[in-house]
Amino acid sequence: xxKSFEPKIVAFACRWCSYAGADMAGTSRMQYPxxxxxxxxxxxxxxxxxxxxxxxKLKADGVLIAGCHPxxxxxxxxxxxxxxxxxxxxxxxxxxxxxxxxxxxAYVSAAEGxxxxxxxxxxxxEIKTLGPNPLSNGGQD
Amino acid sequence: xxxxxxxxxxxxxxxxxxxxxxxxxxxxxxxxxxxxxKYIQVLMDFREPPKEGVTVGFVxxxxxxxxxxxxxxxxxxxxxxxxxxGACAAFGGIPxxxxxxxxxxILKEVYIDTKSTVNPxxxxxxxxxxxxxxxxxxxxxxxxVDYVLPGCPPPPKLIAELVTCLLEGREFKLEPKTVCDxxxxxxxxxxxxxxxxxxxxxxxxxRCVLEQGxxxxxxxxxxxxxxxxxxxxxxxxxxxxxxxxxxxxxAKMIGAIGSITTxxxxxxxxxxTAKEIPDxxxxxxxxTFATSTFKKAINMGTAKPKEAART
Numbered sequence: 325x326x327k328s329f330e331p332k333i334v335a336f337a338c339r340w341c342s343y344a345g346a347d348m349a350g351t352s353r354m355q356y357p358x359x360x361x362x363x364x365x366x367x368x369x370x371x372x373x374x375x376x377x378x379x380x381k382l383k384a385d386g387v388l389i390a391g392c393h394p395x396x397x398x399x400x401x402x403x404x405x406x407x408x409x410x411x412x413x414x415x416x417x418x419x420x421x422x423x424x425x426x427x428x429x430a431y432v433s434a435a436e437g438x439x440x441x442x443x444x445x446x447x448x449x450e451i452k453t454l455g456p457n458p459l460s461n462g463g464q465d
Numbered sequence: 466x467x468x469x470x471x472x473x474x475x476x477x478x479x480x481x482x483x484x485x486x487x488x489x490x491x492x493x494x495x496x497x498x499x500x501x502x503k504y505i506q507v508l509m510d511f512r513e514p515p516k517e518g519v520t521v522g523f524v525x526x527x528x529x530x531x532x533x534x535x536x537x538x539x540x541x542x543x544x545x546x547x548x549x550x551g552a553c554a555a556f557g558g559i560p561x562x563x564x565x566x567x568x569x570x571i572l573k574e575v576y577i578d579t580k581s582t583v584n585p586x587x588x589x590x591x592x593x594x595x596x597x598x599x600x601x602x603x604x605x606x607x608x609x610v611d612y613v614l615p616g617c618p619p620p621p622k623l624i625a626e627l628v629t630c631l632l633e634g635r636e637f638k639l640e641p642k643t644v645c646d647x648x649x650x651x652x653x654x655x656x657x658x659x660x661x662x663x664x665x666x667x668x669x670x671x672r673c674v675l676e677q678g679x680x681x682x683x684x685x686x687x688x689x690x691x692x693x694x695x696x697x698x699x700x701x702x703x704x705x706x707x708x709x710x711x712x713x714x715x716a717k718m719i720g721a722i723g724s725i726t727t728x729x730x731x732x733x734x735x736x737x738t739a740k741e742i743p744d745x746x747x748x749x750x751x752x753t754f755a756t757s758t759f760k761k762a763i764n765m766g767t768a769k770p771k772e773a774a775r776t
Contacts, residue, residue: 369723374716377758394730404730405723411735412719412745419565419746421763458763 331385331451335360335444336375338368340398341433342390348437356441357448360388367391368429369402373409373416376427380417383460386426386451390443393431403431423454469520469632472504473550474540476533477560477601478526482551483507485618486523492625499632518543521631523550527557527755528602532595541608546631549603549610552617552704557603557755559617562747564754564761568599600761612637617704617752620690641708644683644701648692652676655725658733660741668698675700675725680748685717704752713758715749 337343343364349356365371368391376387389410391403407429414424428450430443473483483505489496500521504514513536514522522544528534541547552558563571572589576582604610614627614637623639630637645652652673661678668677674695675681681695682703694701707714722742727733742748750757 372716373719374711374713374758377713377716381758401728404728405726407730408726408735408738409719409723411739412722412742415739415742415745416715416719419744419762420759 329452329456331359331448331456332383333360333386333388333447333451334379334384335362335388335390336365336368336371337362337432338370338391338398338402339364339366341392341396342368342430342440344434345390345432345436345440348434349440350437352437354437354441356444359448359451360444367397367399367402368406369397369399371406371409373413376413377416380422380426380457381459383457385454385457385460386428386447388428388430388443388447390430390432390440393433396433422458425450425454426457468499468501470501470503470515471521471523471628472514472519472540472544473506473523473525474504474514474536475506476524476526476536476554477529478551478553478558480507480525482525482553482618485551485616485621486624488621489625490621492621496625496628500628514540514543516543518545520544521546521548521628523548524554524604525550527553527560528598528604528607529560530595530597534598534607537604537607546611547604547608548612548614548627549605550614551619552615552706552752554604555610555613555615555756556706556753557601558704558752561601561603561753561755562751564600565746566762568597572597601755603755605756615639615687615705616690617702620693622691623689639687639689639705641710642688643708644686644688644690644692644695644705647688647690648673648683648695650674650692650695656727657725658727660738663700670698674698675721680742682714682718682749682751684721685711685714685749702751703749706753706756713750714753715745715757718749719745 337346346362368389371389379387389406391406397403410429413427417424428447432440503519504511522540524540528537549555553560576589577584577587614623627637650673651671657676657678659678663679679700681700683695683701685707686701686703687705687708689705703714711717726738746754
């Protein structure tokens, strides 16, 4: 191996809050680990549970879903739906012998660039302690 | 012209699917007039499908041991059209839930740990019986399947329809709709607060059972059964598997639960909902775990389906 483990993280960020928050982190030149592949979605409620399962099946080490704060959803209730789906998905992952911590839901508003950077740092650290996705052949694939 | 012939092979299954064929009742003599039934173990004493081959082969049950792999290949070679008959053949069915455990765990539980077992030497059967595969597989993991007739068991009406289609040379296809599309119960509010086990609460016979807080798989399940369970006020268990646009019934159901539950977290928090649905895999993947996203619990070895020695 030699190289230290760098987790691959798939991040779904909602267009109205979290993606703008990530932009804010970038334009403010905040430092955060480059492990995430950010995918912009129109709403965190657009993240079908199958996206999460497929990402993990395809050996992603962690999945982050970032949406608006409760009450701030551009589509009124998308983030509430996501919160409930995430709770159920974590149960699904547990049954599959995957650590539920590999899936995280974060609320990041468009103004919270610092919070986005902070979330990334703590999530990457958490995944590093968990180690690679067990499907990924010890992080080799 | 010779009559088309039919063979029915039985793999890892409860034999309910064969009984469903007998359940054609009054239609059965008509079917038997049109079709030459060559091989079906619940009715006739033959050990294998005829060597000269058959027009249609029904295979019910999933593949759990090495003998069944051979039987399945034999059926594929000898049938012009192969039908995966029933939920087990199509998706692994209820026996597919065994993929949550390793083969070793299962054998230990069954032959050593169960309270009613007396086995002081801890012997696990290994002679004469065919070796068990590490996991259970649906038919499509091994052979090309021409038609899938899901259901646990498939409803007699659909069996008759499939047979008719095959006789007339038409394509058999289930409409890409969900059970909810066929369900006559009234669907109105999308604001479920709590979920209940079936039988713990009185059911309103007019209203959607899912909206009343029971785990009905209607939104994530292929139609064709005419909503036979919800109509009888029993929640749909999903035996028809997902519609063709869906990979994972559980993902679809989790999505649906997110949409129909209350948006007021004071009434019911996400964690509360997760507690009220205690067995996600057993509830949402009851019939389709062996074809779901992960197919088995992780960290159980990554053995590929084993090719049986073919003669």
